[in-house]
Protein backbone atom coordinates (compact mmCIF):
# COMPACT_ATOMS: atom_id res chain seq x y z
CA UNK A 1 0.00 0.00 0.00
CA UNK A 2 1.39 3.35 -1.03
CA UNK A 3 0.30 6.81 -0.06
CA UNK A 4 -0.87 8.76 -3.08
CA UNK A 5 -1.99 12.32 -3.53
CA UNK A 6 -4.51 13.09 -6.26
CA UNK A 7 -6.44 16.05 -7.55
CA UNK A 8 -10.00 15.01 -8.34
CA UNK A 9 -12.15 17.01 -10.77
CA UNK A 10 -15.95 17.26 -10.51
CA UNK A 11 -16.14 14.69 -13.32
CA UNK A 12 -14.06 12.29 -11.28
CA UNK A 13 -10.88 12.70 -13.38
CA UNK A 14 -7.78 12.12 -11.32
CA UNK A 15 -4.38 13.71 -11.60
CA UNK A 16 -1.66 12.22 -9.44
CA UNK A 17 0.77 14.51 -7.63
CA UNK A 18 4.02 12.74 -6.73
CA UNK A 19 5.77 13.43 -3.46
CA UNK A 20 8.00 16.51 -3.30
CA UNK A 21 8.08 17.29 -7.02
CA UNK A 22 7.00 20.60 -8.43
CA UNK A 23 4.45 20.17 -11.19
CA UNK A 24 2.89 22.80 -13.41
CA UNK A 25 -0.88 22.50 -13.80
CA UNK A 26 -3.27 24.50 -15.92
CA UNK A 27 -5.07 24.58 -19.24
CA UNK A 28 -4.58 21.45 -21.30
CA UNK A 29 -5.54 17.82 -21.72
CA UNK A 30 -4.70 16.90 -18.14
CA UNK A 31 -7.25 19.32 -16.68
CA UNK A 32 -9.55 19.27 -19.73
CA UNK A 33 -9.69 23.05 -19.44
CA UNK A 34 -9.61 24.99 -22.69
CA UNK A 35 -10.54 28.41 -21.23
CA UNK A 36 -7.74 30.79 -22.30
CA UNK A 37 -8.09 32.70 -19.04
CA UNK A 38 -6.41 29.73 -17.46
CA UNK A 39 -2.70 29.60 -18.21
CA UNK A 40 -1.06 26.37 -19.27
CA UNK A 41 1.06 26.87 -16.17
CA UNK A 42 -1.62 28.38 -13.99
CA UNK A 43 -0.25 26.91 -10.76
CA UNK A 44 2.78 25.09 -9.48
CA UNK A 45 1.87 22.22 -7.18
CA UNK A 46 4.15 20.49 -4.71
CA UNK A 47 2.68 17.64 -2.69
CA UNK A 48 4.23 16.86 0.68
CA UNK A 49 3.25 13.30 1.55
CA UNK A 50 4.65 13.50 5.08
CA UNK A 51 2.58 16.56 5.97
CA UNK A 52 -0.28 15.53 3.66
CA UNK A 53 -0.34 19.00 2.17
CA UNK A 54 -0.18 20.44 -1.32
CA UNK A 55 1.63 23.77 -1.73
CA UNK A 56 -0.06 25.77 -4.49
CA UNK A 57 1.74 28.71 -6.10
CA UNK A 58 -0.12 30.77 -8.68
CA UNK A 59 1.90 31.48 -11.81
CA UNK A 60 -0.80 32.54 -14.26
CA UNK A 61 -2.07 36.14 -14.41
CA UNK A 62 -5.69 35.37 -13.46
CA UNK A 63 -6.46 34.46 -9.84
CA UNK A 64 -6.66 30.93 -8.51
CA UNK A 65 -8.34 30.25 -5.20
CA UNK A 66 -8.05 27.73 -2.43
CA UNK A 67 -11.35 27.03 -0.66
CA UNK A 68 -12.34 30.71 -0.73
CA UNK A 69 -8.80 32.13 -0.26
CA UNK A 70 -7.90 34.07 -3.40
CA UNK A 71 -4.26 33.93 -4.57
CA UNK A 72 -2.44 36.52 -6.70
CA UNK A 73 0.40 35.90 -9.12
CA UNK A 74 3.41 34.54 -7.23
CA UNK A 75 1.38 33.91 -4.06
CA UNK A 76 1.14 30.51 -2.39
CA UNK A 77 -1.21 28.64 -0.12
CA UNK A 78 -1.66 25.11 1.21
CA UNK A 79 -4.41 22.56 0.68
CA UNK A 80 -5.03 19.32 2.48
CA UNK A 81 -7.38 16.38 1.99
CA UNK A 82 -10.90 17.46 1.12
CA UNK A 83 -9.94 21.02 0.29
CA UNK A 84 -10.50 22.45 -3.17
CA UNK A 85 -8.35 24.31 -5.64
CA UNK A 86 -10.34 26.54 -8.03
CA UNK A 87 -7.93 26.77 -10.87
CA UNK A 88 -8.98 30.16 -12.23
CA UNK A 89 -11.59 32.82 -11.39
CA UNK A 90 -13.37 30.59 -8.85
CA UNK A 91 -14.03 28.01 -11.55
CA UNK A 92 -12.67 24.57 -12.38
CA UNK A 93 -12.58 22.97 -8.93
CA UNK A 94 -10.16 20.15 -8.09
CA UNK A 95 -10.30 18.50 -4.69
CA UNK A 96 -7.19 17.22 -2.97
CA UNK A 97 -7.13 13.64 -1.78
CA UNK A 98 -4.37 11.88 0.14
CA UNK A 99 -5.16 8.17 0.32
CA UNK A 100 -3.49 4.80 0.46
CA UNK A 101 -3.33 3.15 -2.88
CA UNK A 102 -2.24 -0.27 -4.14
CA UNK A 103 0.08 -0.74 -7.08
CA UNK A 104 2.37 1.49 -9.08
CA UNK A 105 5.13 3.39 -7.32
CA UNK A 106 4.99 7.07 -8.09
CA UNK A 107 7.66 8.78 -6.07
CA UNK A 108 11.03 9.61 -7.60
CA UNK A 109 12.83 8.68 -4.36
CA UNK A 110 15.30 5.89 -5.23
CA UNK A 111 14.84 4.22 -1.84
CA UNK A 112 11.15 4.00 -2.44
CA UNK A 113 11.73 2.87 -5.98
CA UNK A 114 13.33 -0.31 -4.71
CA UNK A 115 9.95 -1.23 -3.35
CA UNK A 116 8.40 -1.42 -6.79
CA UNK A 117 6.46 -4.62 -6.83
CA UNK A 118 7.08 -7.37 -9.34
CA UNK A 119 3.59 -6.76 -10.54
CA UNK A 120 4.30 -3.11 -11.34
CA UNK A 121 7.61 -4.02 -12.95
CA UNK A 122 5.71 -6.44 -15.15
CA UNK A 123 3.25 -3.72 -16.02
CA UNK A 124 6.14 -1.40 -16.77
CA UNK A 125 7.66 -3.94 -19.14
CA UNK A 126 4.51 -4.63 -21.07
CA UNK A 127 3.52 -0.98 -21.33
CA UNK A 128 3.48 0.15 -24.95
CA UNK A 129 3.52 3.71 -23.73
CA UNK A 130 7.14 4.69 -23.40
CA UNK A 131 10.72 3.83 -22.66
CA UNK A 132 9.68 2.13 -19.46
CA UNK A 133 8.91 5.29 -17.56
CA UNK A 134 6.16 4.80 -15.05
CA UNK A 135 5.81 8.49 -14.60
CA UNK A 136 5.49 9.40 -18.21
CA UNK A 137 1.77 9.82 -18.10
CA UNK A 138 2.15 12.11 -15.13
CA UNK A 139 5.02 14.18 -16.46
CA UNK A 140 3.64 14.55 -19.93
CA UNK A 141 0.29 15.39 -18.55
CA UNK A 142 1.76 18.40 -16.90
CA UNK A 143 4.21 19.59 -19.45
CA UNK A 144 2.95 19.42 -22.99
CA UNK A 145 0.41 18.30 -25.49
CA UNK A 146 2.04 15.22 -27.00
CA UNK A 147 0.24 15.48 -30.32
CA UNK A 148 1.52 18.98 -30.98
CA UNK A 149 4.98 18.26 -29.72
CA UNK A 150 5.36 15.26 -32.00
CA UNK A 151 4.77 17.39 -35.09
CA UNK A 152 7.72 19.62 -34.47
CA UNK A 153 11.07 18.79 -36.00
CA UNK A 154 13.97 18.87 -33.60
CA UNK A 155 17.38 20.49 -33.90
CA UNK A 156 20.63 18.55 -33.64
CA UNK A 157 22.27 19.97 -30.57
CA UNK A 158 19.32 21.12 -28.62
CA UNK A 159 16.91 18.28 -28.83
CA UNK A 160 14.25 20.92 -29.23
CA UNK A 161 11.49 21.88 -31.62
CA UNK A 162 12.81 24.18 -34.38
CA UNK A 163 10.03 26.40 -35.72
CA UNK A 164 8.25 29.00 -33.67
CA UNK A 165 5.39 27.66 -31.61
CA UNK A 166 2.01 27.92 -33.22
CA UNK A 167 -0.55 30.34 -31.79
CA UNK A 168 -2.62 27.59 -30.27
CA UNK A 169 0.41 26.34 -28.39
CA UNK A 170 0.99 29.58 -26.56
CA UNK A 171 -0.61 31.05 -23.52
CA UNK A 172 -2.58 34.07 -24.63
CA UNK A 173 -1.33 36.07 -21.67
CA UNK A 174 2.23 35.24 -22.61
CA UNK A 175 2.18 37.52 -25.63
CA UNK A 176 5.06 39.93 -25.40
CA UNK A 177 6.79 37.83 -22.76
CA UNK A 178 10.21 36.92 -24.06
CA UNK A 179 11.78 33.53 -23.57
CA UNK A 180 14.30 35.26 -21.35
CA UNK A 181 11.57 36.72 -19.13
CA UNK A 182 9.95 33.32 -18.86
CA UNK A 183 13.27 31.84 -17.94
CA UNK A 184 13.74 34.54 -15.30
CA UNK A 185 10.32 33.81 -13.78
CA UNK A 186 11.16 30.14 -13.58
CA UNK A 187 14.58 30.95 -12.18
CA UNK A 188 13.04 32.99 -9.39
CA UNK A 189 10.79 30.12 -8.34
CA UNK A 190 13.54 27.56 -8.65
CA UNK A 191 15.89 29.74 -6.61
CA UNK A 192 13.45 29.99 -3.73
CA UNK A 193 13.01 26.21 -3.79
CA UNK A 194 16.74 25.78 -3.81
CA UNK A 195 17.22 28.16 -0.89
CA UNK A 196 14.62 26.29 1.14
CA UNK A 197 16.34 23.06 0.34
CA UNK A 198 19.84 24.24 1.23
CA UNK A 199 18.86 25.57 4.62
CA UNK A 200 17.24 22.31 5.63
CA UNK A 201 19.70 19.80 4.19
CA UNK A 202 23.33 19.97 5.18
CA UNK A 203 24.25 16.27 4.76
CA UNK A 204 26.31 14.86 1.85
CA UNK A 205 23.49 12.57 0.73
CA UNK A 206 20.55 14.32 -0.84
CA UNK A 207 17.32 13.34 0.92
CA UNK A 208 14.87 14.90 -1.49
CA UNK A 209 14.98 15.22 -5.26
CA UNK A 210 15.10 18.87 -6.26
CA UNK A 211 15.88 21.29 -9.05
CA UNK A 212 18.02 24.39 -8.67
CA UNK A 213 18.59 27.26 -11.07
CA UNK A 214 21.95 29.00 -11.11
CA UNK A 215 21.98 31.66 -13.82
CA UNK A 216 21.53 29.73 -17.04
CA UNK A 217 22.33 26.42 -15.35
CA UNK A 218 19.57 24.02 -14.24
CA UNK A 219 20.67 21.41 -11.75
CA UNK A 220 18.75 18.34 -10.64
CA UNK A 221 19.90 16.35 -7.66
CA UNK A 222 17.94 13.16 -7.19
CA UNK A 223 17.19 11.84 -3.73
CA UNK A 224 20.00 9.49 -2.74
CA UNK A 225 22.76 11.30 -4.65
CA UNK A 226 25.88 11.15 -2.50
CA UNK A 227 28.92 13.41 -2.77
CA UNK A 228 32.16 11.74 -3.83
CA UNK A 229 35.71 12.61 -4.84
CA UNK A 230 35.25 10.29 -7.83
CA UNK A 231 32.97 11.61 -10.55
CA UNK A 232 31.68 9.49 -13.41
CA UNK A 233 30.38 12.08 -15.89
CA UNK A 234 28.18 11.38 -18.91
CA UNK A 235 26.60 13.33 -21.70
CA UNK A 236 22.89 12.49 -22.14
CA UNK A 237 21.94 12.61 -25.84
CA UNK A 238 23.75 10.00 -27.90
CA UNK A 239 25.42 8.63 -24.78
CA UNK A 240 22.76 7.61 -22.26
CA UNK A 241 19.76 7.90 -24.58
CA UNK A 242 19.04 7.77 -28.29
CA UNK A 243 15.82 8.28 -30.25
CA UNK A 244 13.09 5.66 -30.07
CA UNK A 245 12.02 6.60 -33.60
CA UNK A 246 15.44 5.76 -35.03
CA UNK A 247 15.66 9.29 -36.44
CA UNK A 248 18.81 11.31 -35.93
CA UNK A 249 16.92 13.97 -34.04
CA UNK A 250 14.05 13.24 -31.69
CA UNK A 251 10.57 13.95 -33.01
CA UNK A 252 9.34 15.07 -29.58
CA UNK A 253 10.17 15.01 -25.87
CA UNK A 254 9.06 11.36 -25.59
CA UNK A 255 11.16 10.15 -28.48
CA UNK A 256 13.94 8.56 -26.46
CA UNK A 257 15.12 5.23 -25.15
CA UNK A 258 18.17 4.09 -23.23
CA UNK A 259 20.98 3.73 -25.78
CA UNK A 260 22.49 0.41 -24.67
CA UNK A 261 21.21 -2.24 -22.25
CA UNK A 262 24.69 -2.19 -20.67
CA UNK A 263 24.17 1.36 -19.43
CA UNK A 264 21.98 0.81 -16.36
CA UNK A 265 24.10 -2.00 -14.86
CA UNK A 266 27.31 -0.11 -15.59
CA UNK A 267 26.05 3.05 -13.86
CA UNK A 268 24.74 0.99 -10.95
CA UNK A 269 28.13 -0.62 -10.56
CA UNK A 270 29.87 2.77 -10.61
CA UNK A 271 27.64 3.91 -7.77
CA UNK A 272 28.48 0.75 -5.85
CA UNK A 273 32.17 1.51 -6.30
CA UNK A 274 31.71 4.92 -4.71
CA UNK A 275 31.49 7.09 -7.80
CA UNK A 276 29.01 9.90 -8.03
CA UNK A 277 27.26 9.62 -11.41
CA UNK A 278 26.64 12.99 -13.03
CA UNK A 279 25.04 13.89 -16.36
CA UNK A 280 26.11 17.06 -18.19
CA UNK A 281 23.94 18.23 -21.08
CA UNK A 282 23.78 21.31 -23.33
CA UNK A 283 20.18 22.33 -24.02
CA UNK A 284 20.51 25.68 -25.81
CA UNK A 285 16.91 25.50 -27.03
CA UNK A 286 15.82 26.58 -23.57
CA UNK A 287 17.38 30.05 -23.82
CA UNK A 288 16.29 30.30 -27.44
CA UNK A 289 12.69 29.86 -26.29
CA UNK A 290 12.28 26.68 -28.31
CA UNK A 291 12.21 24.24 -25.42
CA UNK A 292 10.32 24.85 -22.24
CA UNK A 293 12.51 24.21 -19.20
CA UNK A 294 9.84 22.14 -17.49
CA UNK A 295 9.54 19.88 -20.55
CA UNK A 296 13.22 19.10 -20.39
CA UNK A 297 13.12 18.75 -16.61
CA UNK A 298 10.36 16.22 -16.99
CA UNK A 299 12.37 14.32 -19.61
CA UNK A 300 15.46 14.26 -17.40
CA UNK A 301 13.45 12.95 -14.47
CA UNK A 302 11.88 10.30 -16.70
CA UNK A 303 15.33 9.13 -17.75
CA UNK A 304 16.42 8.85 -14.13
CA UNK A 305 13.19 7.11 -13.24
CA UNK A 306 13.86 4.57 -15.97
CA UNK A 307 17.42 4.03 -14.78
CA UNK A 308 16.24 3.85 -11.17
CA UNK A 309 19.51 5.37 -9.97
CA UNK A 310 20.42 8.44 -7.89
CA UNK A 311 22.09 10.74 -10.41
CA UNK A 312 22.84 14.46 -10.54
CA UNK A 313 21.99 16.26 -13.80
CA UNK A 314 23.55 19.52 -15.01
CA UNK A 315 21.68 21.27 -17.82
CA UNK A 316 23.29 24.21 -19.61
CA UNK A 317 20.51 26.30 -21.14
CA UNK A 318 22.42 29.19 -22.77
CA UNK A 319 25.75 30.20 -24.28
CA UNK A 320 28.40 31.23 -21.78
CA UNK A 321 30.36 29.74 -18.95
CA UNK A 322 28.13 26.67 -18.46
CA UNK A 323 28.03 25.54 -22.05
CA UNK A 324 30.20 22.51 -22.88
CA UNK A 325 33.02 22.41 -23.79
CA UNK A 326 33.50 25.34 -21.37
CA UNK A 327 33.83 23.97 -17.88
CA UNK A 328 31.36 26.04 -15.86
CA UNK A 329 29.13 23.03 -15.09
CA UNK A 330 32.12 21.08 -13.82
CA UNK A 331 33.35 24.00 -11.72
CA UNK A 332 29.90 24.40 -10.20
CA UNK A 333 29.85 20.72 -9.35
CA UNK A 334 33.25 20.89 -7.65
CA UNK A 335 32.68 24.15 -5.82
CA UNK A 336 29.00 24.13 -4.93
CA UNK A 337 27.26 20.86 -5.67
CA UNK A 338 29.36 18.15 -4.04
CA UNK A 339 28.70 18.93 -0.37
CA UNK A 340 32.23 20.25 0.11
CA UNK A 341 33.86 16.96 -0.92
CA UNK A 342 36.93 17.73 -3.04
CA UNK A 343 36.79 16.18 -6.50
CA UNK A 344 39.80 14.16 -7.65
CA UNK A 345 40.16 14.73 -11.40
CA UNK A 346 42.61 11.85 -11.75
CA UNK A 347 40.02 9.42 -10.33
CA UNK A 348 37.18 10.83 -12.40
CA UNK A 349 36.24 10.50 -16.07
CA UNK A 350 33.77 11.72 -18.66
CA UNK A 351 31.89 9.92 -21.44
CA UNK A 352 30.26 11.58 -24.45
CA UNK A 353 29.50 11.00 -28.09
CA UNK A 354 30.58 14.42 -29.43
CA UNK A 355 34.10 13.14 -29.85
CA UNK A 356 35.34 14.47 -33.20
CA UNK A 357 35.20 11.05 -34.89
CA UNK A 358 35.26 11.16 -38.71
CA UNK A 359 32.67 9.56 -41.04
CA UNK A 360 32.84 5.72 -41.06
CA UNK A 361 34.69 5.65 -37.75
CA UNK A 362 33.48 2.09 -37.19
CA UNK A 363 31.61 -0.48 -39.31
CA UNK A 364 28.00 0.69 -39.58
CA UNK A 365 28.86 4.10 -38.09
CA UNK A 366 28.68 6.22 -41.22
CA UNK A 367 28.08 9.63 -39.78
CA UNK A 368 30.86 11.74 -38.44
CA UNK A 369 30.34 13.15 -34.95
CA UNK A 370 28.41 16.42 -35.04
CA UNK A 371 31.09 18.00 -32.88
CA UNK A 372 33.98 17.35 -30.57
CA UNK A 373 32.53 19.24 -27.63
CA UNK A 374 32.41 16.30 -25.20
CA UNK A 375 36.02 15.35 -25.82
CA UNK A 376 37.01 19.01 -25.48
CA UNK A 377 35.00 19.36 -22.27
CA UNK A 378 37.04 16.51 -20.78
CA UNK A 379 40.23 18.00 -22.20
CA UNK A 380 39.49 21.44 -20.74
CA UNK A 381 38.98 19.87 -17.33
CA UNK A 382 41.83 17.37 -17.60
CA UNK A 383 39.56 14.33 -17.35
CA UNK A 384 40.03 10.93 -18.89
CA UNK A 385 37.61 10.71 -21.83
CA UNK A 386 35.73 7.80 -23.39
CA UNK A 387 33.09 7.53 -26.09
CA UNK A 388 29.91 5.62 -25.12
CA UNK A 389 31.01 2.73 -27.35
CA UNK A 390 34.41 2.57 -25.68
CA UNK A 391 32.99 2.85 -22.18
CA UNK A 392 29.79 0.80 -22.33
CA UNK A 393 30.61 -1.69 -25.09
CA UNK A 394 34.38 -2.01 -24.70
CA UNK A 395 35.16 -0.98 -28.29
CA UNK A 396 38.67 0.09 -29.21
CA UNK A 397 39.27 3.86 -29.25
CA UNK A 398 38.27 5.38 -32.60
CA UNK A 399 40.25 8.00 -34.49
CA UNK A 400 39.25 11.61 -34.03
CA UNK A 401 40.40 15.13 -34.79
CA UNK A 402 40.41 18.36 -32.82
CA UNK A 403 39.08 21.62 -34.27
CA UNK A 404 41.66 23.59 -36.25
CA UNK A 405 41.47 26.59 -33.96
CA UNK A 406 43.29 25.91 -30.71
CA UNK A 407 43.19 28.76 -28.18
CA UNK A 408 46.11 27.26 -26.29
CA UNK A 409 48.43 27.80 -29.23
CA UNK A 410 48.20 31.60 -29.50
CA UNK A 411 51.50 33.40 -29.19
CA UNK A 412 51.44 36.23 -26.67
CA UNK A 413 54.84 37.43 -27.91
CA UNK A 414 53.84 37.75 -31.57
CA UNK A 415 54.19 41.10 -33.37
CA UNK A 416 51.23 43.37 -32.73
CA UNK A 417 51.10 45.19 -36.07
CA UNK A 418 52.55 45.48 -39.56
CA UNK A 419 54.47 47.22 -40.92
CA UNK A 420 56.53 47.13 -37.71
CA UNK A 421 58.05 50.57 -38.29
CA UNK A 422 54.61 52.26 -38.44
CA UNK A 423 53.43 54.46 -35.61
CA UNK A 424 50.16 53.58 -33.85
CA UNK A 425 49.25 57.18 -33.07
CA UNK A 426 49.99 60.46 -34.79
CA UNK A 427 50.75 63.92 -33.48
CA UNK A 428 48.76 65.36 -36.39
CA UNK A 429 44.97 65.34 -36.26
CA UNK A 430 43.52 62.25 -38.00
CA UNK A 431 40.76 59.67 -38.18
CA UNK A 432 41.60 55.99 -37.64
CA UNK A 433 38.99 53.64 -39.11
CA UNK A 434 38.89 50.07 -37.79
CA UNK A 435 38.06 47.10 -39.99
CA UNK A 436 37.53 43.72 -38.37
CA UNK A 437 35.19 40.93 -37.33
CA UNK A 438 32.89 41.48 -34.39
CA UNK A 439 35.04 40.20 -31.53
CA UNK A 440 38.32 40.70 -33.39
CA UNK A 441 39.58 42.73 -30.44
CA UNK A 442 39.09 46.23 -31.89
CA UNK A 443 37.67 47.88 -28.76
CA UNK A 444 40.26 46.26 -26.52
CA UNK A 445 43.03 47.44 -28.82
CA UNK A 446 41.73 51.02 -29.11
CA UNK A 447 41.11 51.30 -25.37
CA UNK A 448 44.64 50.03 -24.66
CA UNK A 449 46.72 51.80 -27.28
CA UNK A 450 44.83 54.71 -28.85
CA UNK A 451 42.20 56.30 -26.59
CA UNK A 452 44.67 56.91 -23.72
CA UNK A 453 46.58 59.09 -26.19
CA UNK A 454 43.65 61.55 -26.39
CA UNK A 455 41.72 60.22 -29.39
CA UNK A 456 37.92 60.60 -29.33
CA UNK A 457 36.16 57.23 -29.36
CA UNK A 458 33.37 56.61 -31.86
CA UNK A 459 31.46 53.36 -31.71
CA UNK A 460 28.14 52.34 -33.21
CA UNK A 461 27.26 49.94 -30.36
CA UNK A 462 27.08 52.90 -27.99
CA UNK A 463 26.00 55.63 -30.42
CA UNK A 464 23.29 53.66 -32.21
CA UNK A 465 23.60 54.52 -35.92
CA UNK A 466 26.36 55.29 -38.40
CA UNK A 467 24.83 58.76 -38.81
CA UNK A 468 25.47 59.41 -35.10
CA UNK A 469 29.02 58.11 -35.53
CA UNK A 470 29.66 60.45 -38.48
CA UNK A 471 28.29 63.44 -36.50
CA UNK A 472 30.44 62.50 -33.50
CA UNK A 473 33.49 62.39 -35.80
CA UNK A 474 32.72 65.84 -37.19
CA UNK A 475 32.22 67.30 -33.70
CA UNK A 476 35.46 65.80 -32.38
CA UNK A 477 37.46 67.08 -35.36
CA UNK A 478 35.99 70.56 -34.84
CA UNK A 479 37.17 70.38 -31.23
CA UNK A 480 40.64 69.67 -32.56
CA UNK A 481 40.69 66.02 -31.52
CA UNK A 482 41.74 62.96 -33.49
CA UNK A 483 39.17 60.18 -33.72
CA UNK A 484 39.20 56.37 -33.57
CA UNK A 485 36.18 54.77 -35.26
CA UNK A 486 35.57 51.38 -33.67
CA UNK A 487 33.07 49.70 -35.99
CA UNK A 488 33.42 46.56 -38.11
CA UNK A 489 33.40 48.58 -41.40
CA UNK A 490 33.71 45.55 -43.71
CA UNK A 491 32.95 47.28 -47.02
CA UNK A 492 33.87 50.33 -49.07
CA UNK A 493 30.60 52.11 -48.34
CA UNK A 494 30.94 51.94 -44.55
CA UNK A 495 34.53 53.22 -44.68
CA UNK A 496 33.90 55.98 -47.24
CA UNK A 497 31.68 57.85 -44.75
CA UNK A 498 34.69 58.51 -42.50
CA UNK A 499 37.16 59.06 -45.33
CA UNK A 500 34.75 61.79 -46.57
CA UNK A 501 34.58 63.39 -43.11
CA UNK A 502 38.39 63.40 -42.89
CA UNK A 503 38.77 64.88 -46.37
CA UNK A 504 36.20 67.62 -45.67
CA UNK A 505 38.10 68.52 -42.52
CA UNK A 506 41.43 68.35 -44.33
CA UNK A 507 42.90 65.65 -42.06
CA UNK A 508 44.30 62.27 -42.99
CA UNK A 509 42.47 59.01 -42.57
CA UNK A 510 44.22 55.75 -41.70
CA UNK A 511 42.82 52.22 -41.64
CA UNK A 512 43.56 49.66 -38.92
CA UNK A 513 42.72 46.27 -40.39
CA UNK A 514 42.28 43.73 -37.57
CA UNK A 515 43.50 40.41 -38.92
CA UNK A 516 41.91 38.06 -36.35
CA UNK A 517 40.45 35.05 -38.18
CA UNK A 518 36.80 34.07 -38.19
CA UNK A 519 37.50 31.27 -35.69
CA UNK A 520 39.44 33.63 -33.46
CA UNK A 521 36.57 36.13 -33.57
CA UNK A 522 34.04 33.41 -32.71
CA UNK A 523 36.20 32.29 -29.82
CA UNK A 524 36.59 35.87 -28.56
CA UNK A 525 32.85 36.37 -28.70
CA UNK A 526 32.26 33.22 -26.69
CA UNK A 527 34.95 34.29 -24.24
CA UNK A 528 33.22 37.68 -23.89
CA UNK A 529 30.05 35.84 -22.84
CA UNK A 530 31.94 33.78 -20.27
CA UNK A 531 33.59 36.53 -18.31
CA UNK A 532 31.77 38.98 -16.09
CA UNK A 533 32.27 42.53 -17.29
CA UNK A 534 31.19 45.96 -16.12
CA UNK A 535 29.86 46.88 -19.56
CA UNK A 536 27.98 43.93 -20.98
CA UNK A 537 28.37 43.59 -24.76
CA UNK A 538 25.32 42.39 -26.66
CA UNK A 539 25.84 38.74 -27.60
CA UNK A 540 27.01 38.37 -31.20
CA UNK A 541 25.77 35.25 -32.95
CA UNK A 542 27.72 33.35 -35.57
CA UNK A 543 25.43 34.59 -38.35
CA UNK A 544 26.60 38.17 -37.77
CA UNK A 545 30.21 37.00 -37.97
CA UNK A 546 29.59 35.13 -41.22
CA UNK A 547 27.75 38.12 -42.66
CA UNK A 548 30.85 40.26 -41.95
CA UNK A 549 32.93 37.73 -43.86
CA UNK A 550 30.59 37.90 -46.85
CA UNK A 551 30.70 41.69 -46.99
CA UNK A 552 34.43 42.01 -46.32
CA UNK A 553 36.52 43.86 -48.92
CA UNK A 554 40.26 44.12 -48.21
CA UNK A 555 40.94 47.77 -47.30
CA UNK A 556 43.36 49.58 -49.59
CA UNK A 557 45.02 52.95 -50.06
CA UNK A 558 42.98 53.50 -53.24
CA UNK A 559 39.92 54.12 -51.04
CA UNK A 560 41.56 57.31 -49.79
CA UNK A 561 43.46 56.02 -46.74
CA UNK A 562 46.90 57.49 -46.13
CA UNK A 563 48.05 54.22 -44.55
CA UNK A 564 46.65 50.74 -43.86
CA UNK A 565 48.03 48.98 -40.78
CA UNK A 566 47.53 45.27 -40.13
CA UNK A 567 46.69 44.80 -36.43
CA UNK A 568 47.25 41.24 -35.24
CA UNK A 569 45.53 39.46 -32.42
CA UNK A 570 48.06 39.04 -29.66
CA UNK A 571 46.57 37.63 -26.46
CA UNK A 572 47.13 39.57 -23.29
CA UNK A 573 45.41 39.13 -19.93
CA UNK A 574 44.92 41.19 -16.84
CA UNK A 575 44.43 38.18 -14.57
CA UNK A 576 45.03 34.44 -14.37
CA UNK A 577 41.36 33.52 -14.38
CA UNK A 578 40.77 35.31 -17.72
CA UNK A 579 43.80 33.62 -19.22
CA UNK A 580 42.64 30.24 -17.95
CA UNK A 581 39.18 30.71 -19.44
CA UNK A 582 40.51 32.12 -22.70
CA UNK A 583 42.77 29.12 -23.23
CA UNK A 584 39.90 26.67 -23.07
CA UNK A 585 38.29 25.28 -26.17
CA UNK A 586 35.00 27.16 -26.28
CA UNK A 587 33.36 25.30 -29.15
CA UNK A 588 33.35 21.76 -30.48
Ligand SMILES: Nc1ncnc2c1ncn2[C@@H]1O[C@H](COP(=O)(O)OP(=O)(O)OP(=O)(O)O)[C@@H](O)[C@H]1O
Pocket residue numbers: 436437438439440441442443444445461487488524525527528529537540569570571572573582
Ligand atom coordinates in the same frame (compact mmCIF):
# COMPACT_ATOMS: atom_id res chain seq x y z
N1 LIG B 1 44.46 40.89 -26.97
C1 LIG B 1 43.52 40.24 -26.33
N2 LIG B 1 43.85 39.26 -25.45
C2 LIG B 1 42.90 38.58 -24.80
N3 LIG B 1 41.59 38.80 -24.96
C3 LIG B 1 41.20 39.76 -25.82
C4 LIG B 1 42.13 40.53 -26.54
N4 LIG B 1 41.45 41.39 -27.32
C5 LIG B 1 40.17 41.17 -27.09
N5 LIG B 1 40.01 40.19 -26.20
C6 LIG B 1 38.76 39.68 -25.69
O1 LIG B 1 37.96 39.28 -26.80
C7 LIG B 1 36.61 39.69 -26.62
C8 LIG B 1 36.23 40.60 -27.80
O2 LIG B 1 37.06 41.74 -27.79
P1 LIG B 1 36.54 43.18 -28.18
O3 LIG B 1 35.26 43.50 -27.47
O4 LIG B 1 37.67 44.11 -28.00
O5 LIG B 1 36.25 42.94 -29.73
P2 LIG B 1 35.60 43.93 -30.78
O6 LIG B 1 36.30 43.65 -32.05
O7 LIG B 1 35.60 45.31 -30.27
O8 LIG B 1 34.15 43.37 -30.83
P3 LIG B 1 32.80 44.09 -31.39
O9 LIG B 1 33.08 44.54 -32.76
O10 LIG B 1 31.80 42.97 -31.34
O11 LIG B 1 32.47 45.18 -30.42
C9 LIG B 1 36.54 40.42 -25.30
O12 LIG B 1 36.07 39.53 -24.31
C10 LIG B 1 37.99 40.79 -25.01
O13 LIG B 1 38.24 40.82 -23.62
